Amino acid sequence: MNNQIRTFRVAQDYGFQIDPSIPVLGYTETVNYETCISHAHPRGQLIYATRGVMNVVVGNNIWVVNPLQGLWIPGGVEHQVTFQKDVNYYSVFIDPSVTKGLPINSFSFDIPMFLKQLVFKIITFGTEGDLEASQRRVIDVFLDELALIVPSATFLPTTNDERLQKVVELLMNDVASKQTIDYYAELSFMSTRTLSRLFIKELGMNFSDWRTRLKLLEAIKRLGEKQSIKEIALNLGYETPSAFIFMFKKHLGKTPSNYILEDENEDKISA
Structure with a gap:
């Protein structure tokens, strides 16, 4: 490429x-x-x-x-x-x-x-x-x-803090990772408590929520590339497609299938 x-x-x-x-x-x-x-x-x-x-x-x-x-x-x-x-x-x-x-x-x-x-x-x-x-x-x-538009939740905060930046890069390079915050704290020579506090201070959310947001944005990208829901679920580290669908609907208010369908219908109208 x-x-x-x-x-x-x-x-x-x-x-x-x-x-x-x-x-x-x-x-x-x-x-x-x-x-x-x-x-x-x-x-x-x-x-x-x-x-x-x-x-x-x-x-x-x-x-x-x-x-x-x-x-x-x-x-x-x-x-x-x-x-x-x-x-x-x-x-x-x-x-x-x-x-x-x-x-x-x-x-x-x-x-x-x-x-x-x-x-x-x-x-x-x-x-x-x-x-x-x-x-x-x-x-x-x-x-x-x-003037009436309002923000959606589909953004991912990053950081300039060198300690946290290393962890963020590791997570972004391995979206399917199932490692805990303790694992990344040890890799970064920090205590789990220190790393947890850094996530809240620098990114405005905890480790688990940030990683979920990362998976959500990656899912949106892959849906845009027309990957199958099953393929996306497995590549993002979910055990089953249903677990992935539950996460997606919880945060975006619609299933991946409905999300794709709405995308395709909008595209037909604008064509």
Whole structure:
């Protein structure tokens, strides 16, 4: 797999174009195994893909974004996006003149069909400042809808603490691991109590919850790659598919099968 690394032209041009007469700029592209290097731009950005999976890193948080989700990044926030296979990518860049009232933090969210349709419409507006009255009304509705989005739980906090970072890397490199926190504490030359406290302090959750979140994000990624539920369950270290399904539904409110079905139905509607 040849993973090319580049800065997208859209991030260079659209993200840095400050012009209140063009409050939003839409862009779409099909991307295959590429990474957009870490960057920031003055315009806020809504990222969405009708097909494929994106990994987005903002600070010490990692999001795995699938076709049922969008990602909001305020202007000036440094971020890096890695695109998996065949990502049909959409983005809307919002001028600072109209970002008042929009969220001030980055997060992923379950994107409503209505907001998706507004994104698709904005993509057709072009990049000039001669917007028609009907187009400006669409943009106003889009901004109103964007102000209503709320975060989902599908992100993974990471850390700059060197001691904890080693444990996090071990867990991320072996998602199916069934080792206890005592095992990782011993590997890191820490007491179990110290490591447990570090998880709470640095990551905002305990060892067990963080590892579950890691498995959940990996499951979302693999579902996006069309792997079978049985295959995903075994590769994530679950004894049975039913145990995996229980975990998935507990945290996302739907089974993996329903999650896939909703994804496929959304894709048909947007096609």
